[in-house]
Amino acid sequence: xxxxxxxxxxxxxxxxxxxxxxxxxxxxxxxxxxxxxxxxxxxxxxxxxxxxxxxxxxxxxxxxxxxxxxxxxxxxxxxxxxxxxxxxxxxxxxxxxxxxxxxxxxxxxxxxxxxxxxxxxxxxxxxxxxxxxxxxxxxxxxxxxxxxxxxxxxxxxxxxxxxxxxxxxxxxxxxxxxxxxxxxxxx
Amino acid sequence: xxxxxxxxxxxxxxxxxxxxxxxxxxxxxxxxxxxxxxxxxxxxxxxxxxxxxxxxxxxxxxxxxxxxxxxxxxxxxxxxxxxxxxxxxxxxxxxxxxxxxxxxxxxxxxxxxxxxxxxxxxxxxxxxxxxxxxxxxxxxxxxxxxxxxxxxxxxxxxxxxxxxxxxxxxxxxxxxxxxxxxxxxxx
Numbered sequence: 001x002x003x004x005x006x007x008x009x010x011x012x013x014x015x016x017x018x019x020x021x022x023x024x025x026x027x028x029x030x031x032x033x034x035x036x037x038x039x040x041x042x043x044x045x046x047x048x049x050x051x052x053x054x055x056x057x058x059x060x061x062x063x064x065x066x067x068x069x070x071x072x073x074x075x076x077x078x079x080x081x082x083x084x085x086x087x088x089x090x091x092x093x094x095x096x097x098x099x100x101x102x103x104x105x106x107x108x109x110x111x112x113x114x115x116x117x118x119x120x121x122x123x124x125x126x127x128x129x130x131x132x133x134x135x136x137x138x139x140x141x142x143x144x145x146x147x148x149x150x151x152x153x154x155x156x157x158x159x160x161x162x163x164x165x166x167x168x169x170x171x172x173x174x175x176x177x178x179x180x181x182x183x184x185x186x187x
Numbered sequence: 188x189x190x191x192x193x194x195x196x197x198x199x200x201x202x203x204x205x206x207x208x209x210x211x212x213x214x215x216x217x218x219x220x221x222x223x224x225x226x227x228x229x230x231x232x233x234x235x236x237x238x239x240x241x242x243x244x245x246x247x248x249x250x251x252x253x254x255x256x257x258x259x260x261x262x263x264x265x266x267x268x269x270x271x272x273x274x275x276x277x278x279x280x281x282x283x284x285x286x287x288x289x290x291x292x293x294x295x296x297x298x299x300x301x302x303x304x305x306x307x308x309x310x311x312x313x314x315x316x317x318x319x320x321x322x323x324x325x326x327x328x329x330x331x332x333x334x335x336x337x338x339x340x341x342x343x344x345x346x347x348x349x350x351x352x353x354x355x356x357x358x359x360x361x362x363x364x365x366x367x368x369x370x371x372x373x374x
Contacts, residue, residue, distance in 0.1 A: 001193070002193055002194075002195070003190055003192050003193070003194070003195035004192070005188045005191070005192045005220070006188070006189055007190070008189070008197075021260065033192070036225045036226070036261065037259050037261060039226065039298060071223055072224050072298075073224075074224060074296045075296065076224070076291075079374045097374065099289070099358060099374065104263075104265055109262065111259075186266055187302060
């Protein structure tokens, strides 16, 4: 951030009075420009024992597989965002069962919220951001070609819980270790 | 938003290619400035059968009572944000028990995440944003002087569940009706 989006003057990084963090503050109108983490909402769309995945037509991770998910928009609830993303990326209609995974990614300032959901029909097809869309049973999931750590963990948890038919909300953080990203349970 | 925060040129509201919503787009460098909902994280800090409340020293709702909560910052997890806000607003140290209320406020583009927590000691005192800080049992809660609908519902649910010693995560939306804001359960 280099300029104030309200008056167009340059901004400087400084700690405002009564604050303890550096913020972008306008040199002219003194407006403080806060930056905050974003929510990514998505679905685990289920049909019988299979889950719907999308192969990404966009960066990052072009060509890799993901669950339908994306940035929550203004005016939405989190589950509305998850339903909308599933419609946009896979032209798929779902009914939400409930929140299933809430995953913090503090190193990229994101919070994932993934919802279990039932596919309402099989008339899905790739949206603009997808190369292909397909249903996968656990044994056929392209585990080595998944786009994001959050997606891998959401799917791993889902199939674990599916076996015992007992789904529990998973809350945790993706923590960067020396050579990997690990899921650590958090409150 | 009137100016591009990267190049300082004016922005216009338009629907970018491959998008379906109006965004602020720079007239010069064409950067798209997305806006997204924010997370407010906070605690229900408990000591025996009492909950710690803060009387607000800032607008909005100056002078009204609230649970310690505030905007999640970059680089944090949601529970870290809740712990930090409790320290900042009440100088209170807590141990988090778990996520307790997840409340969408689509009309103000916020998502509240309130955590049950145990106060670790009684050495709390008002932070910069609080006029006073105090422990309240259910019967003494200043119900008519609470700052926000989210706080009222979080407390109401907490005391309901406390009676039966069975706490369940509450997920819902605050929906504006003709003359009130109601809590509607959502997935």
